[in-house]
Amino acid sequence: MKLPTSIKWRLQLWYGLILIFVLSALGIAAYSMQRARTYHDIDDALKLRVNILTEALHPNGQRGIRRLGNPPTRRQILNDGNFLPRIETPALQGSLSESGFQLRAQDENLFGLDNPGNYYFLIISRTEEILAQSSNAPKINTLAIFDTLRVKGPGAFITSNTIRETRFETRSKETIIVGRDITPELNRLTLNSIELISIGLIVLSLGLIGGWWIADQSLKPIQDISRTAGLISASDLSQRIILSNTDRELSYLASILNATFARLEIAFNQQKQFAYDAAHELRTPVSIILTQTQAALKKDRTAEDYKETIEACLRAAQRMKRLIESLLELARFDSGQEVIRKDKININTLINDCIDLVTPVANETRIIIKNNSSDVLINADYEKISQVVINLLMNAIQYNIFNGAVDISTSVENGLCLIEIKDTGIGIEEDKIDYIFERFYRIDPSRKSGNSGLGLSICRAIVTAHAGTIKVKKLIPNGSHFIIELPQ
Amino acid sequence: MRVLIIEDEPDLLKSLARGLRDEGYAVDSSDNGEDGLFNAQSNDYDAILMDVMLPKLDGWQILEKLRKTKKTPVLMLTARDQTKDRVRGLDSGADDYLIKPFNLEELLARLRAIIRRSANQTSNILTIGDVAVNLASRTITHNKTPIELTAREYSLVEFLALHKGEVVTRTQLYEHLFDENESSLSNLLDVHVSKIRKKLGSEFIATRRGHGYCVG
Numbered sequence: 001m002k003l004p005t006s007i008k009w010r011l012q013l014w015y016g017l018i019l020i021f022v023l024s025a026l027g028i029a030a031y032s033m034q035r036a037r038t039y040h041d042i043d044d045a046l047k048l049r050v051n052i053l054t055e056a057l058h059p060n061g062q063r064g065i066r067r068l069g070n071p072p073t074r075r076q077i078l079n080d081g082n083f084l085p086r087i088e089t090p091a092l093q094g095s096l097s098e099s100g101f102q103l104r105a106q107d108e109n110l111f112g113l114d115n116p117g118n119y120y121f122l123i124i125s126r127t128e129e130i131l132a133q134s135s136n137a138p139k140i141n142t143l144a145i146f147d148t149l150r151v152k153g154p155g156a157f158i159t160s161n162t163i164r165e166t167r168f169e170t171r172s173k174e175t176i177i178v179g180r181d182i183t184p185e186l187n188r189l190t191l192n193s194i195e196l197i198s199i200g201l202i203v204l205s206l207g208l209i210g211g212w213w214i215a216d217q218s219l220k221p222i223q224d225i226s227r228t229a230g231l232i233s234a235s236d237l238s239q240r241i242i243l244s245n246t247d248r249e250l251s252y253l254a255s256i257l258n259a260t261f262a263r264l265e266i267a268f269n270q271q272k273q274f275a276y277d278a279a280h281e282l283r284t285p286v287s288i289i290l291t292q293t294q295a296a297l298k299k300d301r302t303a304e305d306y307k308e309t310i311e312a313c314l315r316a317a318q319r320m321k322r323l324i325e326s327l328l329e330l331a332r333f334d335s336g337q338e339v340i341r342k343d344k345i346n347i348n349t350l351i352n353d354c355i356d357l358v359t360p361v362a363n364e365t366r367i368i369i370k371n372n373s374s375d376v377l378i379n380a381d382y383e384k385i386s387q388v389v390i391n392l393l394m395n396a397i398q399y400n401i402f403n404g405a406v407d408i409s410t411s412v413e414n415g416l417c418l419i420e421i422k423d424t425g426i427g428i429e430e431d432k433i434d435y436i437f438e439r440f441y442r443i444d445p446s447r448k449s450g451n452s453g454l455g456l457s458i459c460r461a462i463v464t465a466h467a468g469t470i471k472v473k474k475l476i477p478n479g480s481h482f483i484i485e486l487p488q
Numbered sequence: 489m490r491v492l493i494i495e496d497e498p499d500l501l502k503s504l505a506r507g508l509r510d511e512g513y514a515v516d517s518s519d520n521g522e523d524g525l526f527n528a529q530s531n532d533y534d535a536i537l538m539d540v541m542l543p544k545l546d547g548w549q550i551l552e553k554l555r556k557t558k559k560t561p562v563l564m565l566t567a568r569d570q571t572k573d574r575v576r577g578l579d580s581g582a583d584d585y586l587i588k589p590f591n592l593e594e595l596l597a598r599l600r601a602i603i604r605r606s607a608n609q610t611s612n613i614l615t616i617g618d619v620a621v622n623l624a625s626r627t628i629t630h631n632k633t634p635i636e637l638t639a640r641e642y643s644l645v646e647f648l649a650l651h652k653g654e655v656v657t658r659t660q661l662y663e664h665l666f667d668e669n670e671s672s673l674s675n676l677l678d679v680h681v682s683k684i685r686k687k688l689g690s691e692f693i694a695t696r697r698g699h700g701y702c703v704g
Contacts, residue, residue: 283567286589288499294592295507312499 494524512639521545
């Protein structure tokens with residue numbers, strides 16, 4: 001069977017099943033106890049009567065008489081109400097007295113048609129003759145009695161249809177049979193069981209209604225949360241699920257959802273900002289090309305003028321080309337398409353090559369590059385790591401002072417290769433350090449020419465692709481300190 | 489008309505200056521906010537063309553400081569195209585707002601519009617007697633006959649026409665017709681005025697001795 005997919009229905013189903021099980025167990029136990037007590041009472045009354053009959057049969061004393069079990073005292077039975085002594089009608093037929101069997105007067109009303117329990121008795125001799133019987137005793141096939149007697153043993157209680165009987169064999173081998181019709185008790189038991197079932201059904205339905213209400217109440221916050229979450233994901237990622245009045249378990253769920261929304265919002269905003277910034281970066285070079293060409297075309301110009309215009313357009317176009325290349329490179333890193341070709345490379349050789357490339361630029365502002373690197377072999381992409389080192393060196397030169405210095409060094413620490421680049425430049429304010437690897441982030445937002453604002457983002461993407469880290473510190477009093485950690 | 493351009497992107501600054509000079513404007517330029525604000529405060533420009541993102545002082549800071557002393561019309565150029573940026577620009581005292589990339593023609597038209605508005609003119613055609621000055625096509629007609637004028641002569645007429653009925657001093661004319669790099673030879677103005685009188689009639693420009701010139 002397929003379980004319903006709704007938690008509410010499933011809760012209700014389990015709840016109902018458990019309730020049915022518990023109620024059934026209780027009902028069955030209650031009924032069994034009731035039934036056991038009823039039979040116990042009946043049997044006690046039967047035992048008492050057997051003992052009375054035994055005493056009547058052997059009035060001379062205790063010799064040869066076994067008492068059956070430990071029957072309740074006579075007083076207890078009489079107080080029971082069922083066995084109120086009744087005197088008016090003699091219960092015994094004449095035959096009984098004739099055979100010399102005589103019940104005490106006060107015991108006579110314990111048997112016969114008119115006694116409240118409709119008790120009867122039979123006393124059968126060793127030779128299977130009926131010695132005595134009450135007027136209401138059923139006609140019996142004596143042989144059958146002895147058959148059952150053999151099966152059940154002496155002193156057993158037997159129920160057949162609505163008749164409960166006990167048989168007892170005295171020492172002198174007479175058999176005493178005492179029984180009665182227990183229909184009223186059986187009817188009462190049936191009534192009891194109907195009552196129990198009805199009560200059970202009422203309790204079950206109340207329980208199910210209560211369970212439904214509880215399930216509803218406990219699931220309501222979930223529905224609230226999912227509704228809010230639905231609204232948030234559909235419209236406004238900046239909204240959050242309100243945590244104040246939710247339960248602990250649910251507030252955990254809600255806070256997880258909120259955290260997810262927060263991450264989504266950041267990613268979404270980054271994406272939006274990225275597209276916006278990319279478009280923004282293209283605006284200035286496009287403006288240059290537009291105004292340059294439109295101004296130049298207004299009238300005839302000299303060759304020198306045209307050359308100037310074309311050169312300005314070329315610079316703008318190259319700027320756009322650099323920007324597009326950087327954007328594509330970042331997009332490849334983002335989508336994991338950028339290929340990193342790792343080889344055993346010597347970081348010292350790499351740094352020397354990079355320094356050779358940037359030295360002419362450094363010379364323009366008389367910046368001295370101090371190389372303190374040593375031979376370290378690492379497994380990395382030569383081209384990509386060169387790109388990072390060149391980018392950082394160029395930054396160190398560009399943002400430096402005239403006659404400044406750039407210091408590059410390597411070291412090995414805990415299996416990591418550290419490349420450190422320090423400069424004597426303007427440095428980065430503490431509050432901006434967290435942002436400088438962000439795309440298009442510029443410390444001076446008005447700096448339009450030259451860098452795309454993506455250089456450090458690309459550096460970070462490359463280092464991250466090598467499972468390394470890149471960070472920056474501010475040097476006191478001036479300068480920046482970039483640290484690249486690469487696994488060997 | 490004398491215009492100040494504050495723009496830190498050299499190629500853009502150069503092309504804007506050239507485009508404006510071709511139109512007969514006298515153009516001064518600044519490549520950072522501080523310099524720009526100084527120029528804007530120390531001269532009476534007919535208009536200022538200004539980028540928002542500038543080194544040292546940004547466009548908004550310049551506007552805030554400038555508006556304390558000057559009402560010079562300002563056209564902001566910006567790469568920021570979001571509504572809130574435009575609203576902020578206009579609210580902080582800019583007269584118009586142009587988003588990069590823009591067409592030179594549109595920029596020139598908007599520039600003319602803010603200059604005209606600042607002279608309390610609503611129409612592009614100003615008439616002084618039988619002379620009509622078309623601000624949009626930068627042409628002048630006398631008795632419906634087109635008159636050939638040099639760019640500088642046109643600018644002189646345009647400036648006087650925009651201040652119709654007012655006495656315009658020689659200093660004002662020098663300030664508005666020549667940029668900071670031109671040597672303001674004192675008789676250059678007289679040469680232009682006499683040439684215009686030859687073309688439009690001697691009574692077109694009246695001389696108020698010791699004060700300046702007046703039309704209308």
